[in-house]
Amino acid sequence: MTPVSTRLVRLLNMVPYFQANPRITRAEAAADLGVSAKQLEEDLNQLWMCGLPGYFPGDLIDFEFSGDTIEVTFSAGIDRPLKLTSPEATGLLVALRALADIPGVVDPQAARSAIAKIAAAAGTVGHEASGSVAAVDEPAPIESRAAAAVRTAVQYKHALSIDYYSASHDTLTSRIVDPIRVLLIGGQSYLEAWSREAEGVRLFRFDRIVDATELGEPAAPPEPVLQAPPDTSLFDGDPALPSAKVRVAPSASWMFEYYPMRELHELPDGSCEAVMTYASEDWMTRLVLGFGSAVQVVEPQSLAQRVRDAAAAALESYQAVSS
Structure with a gap:
């Protein structure tokens, strides 16, 4: 209640x-x-x-x-909204500043304008002993053209043409999508949309949308999709793709923010074992080699052997050149 x-x-x-x-x-x-x-x-x-x-x-x-x-x-005299208290204004300002820095959620210029107005309006309240609020002239973060196009397409329910980089497939593809909503998952913003090519709902991470163009037609995702809650299991990776168990050292933990990985458990030395999906062994071999000893393949053995062979061949070539 x-x-x-x-x-x-x-x-x-x-x-x-x-x-x-x-x-x-x-x-x-x-x-x-x-x-x-x-x-x-x-x-x-x-x-x-x-x-x-x-x-x-x-x-x-x-x-x-x-x-x-x-x-x-x-109106019977109720003509103005209630004023914010200092704690309320501070909480609202913190939330707005956080949203302004996340691509695709709000218009950065509008958010900064609202921040300035709230801070100025709350200024007379904010000079009390605790939690002062002051108006600060903060520049709005620069929004990419692609992020702005996605945000407005979601707002006005327009279809989109996007160029998207898939990390697991190591490919750049173009597709037409019908936006549904913007989601925040693990500190990253994603576009949830109906992919006309795949005929299904997909999640597109904002920083991997290389380009986006708002089309002159309304978005038309199937009605059942609009009524359904967000399906974040789509973020877990394509079950049709092969997967590898890897051991990730603390120095390479940023991988979890960029690649489709599912953490299994943390080891006593601070490293983590995780499962990662990938499209081809060639791409996965190059990726693991690039991390050196910070990432090791545990399973499958065929991939682990391929990485060892590639590392040995690279070392042999280096020694031949240096001698």
């Missing part, structure tokens, strides 16, 4: 919200306010019976409902 204080804060902010968004639909309002359609109706009915002492019709908060839209016709 929602605490009374939480609902009261929401109710006090709803009237200014509807004044700032006249003729907004119920579905849009519920999404913006973070409540269900049923809760929104209950809140509206509650507000309809609130007003100034005396509670005559001309003193009560009043709305006009036209079709599915809502508009405030009398």
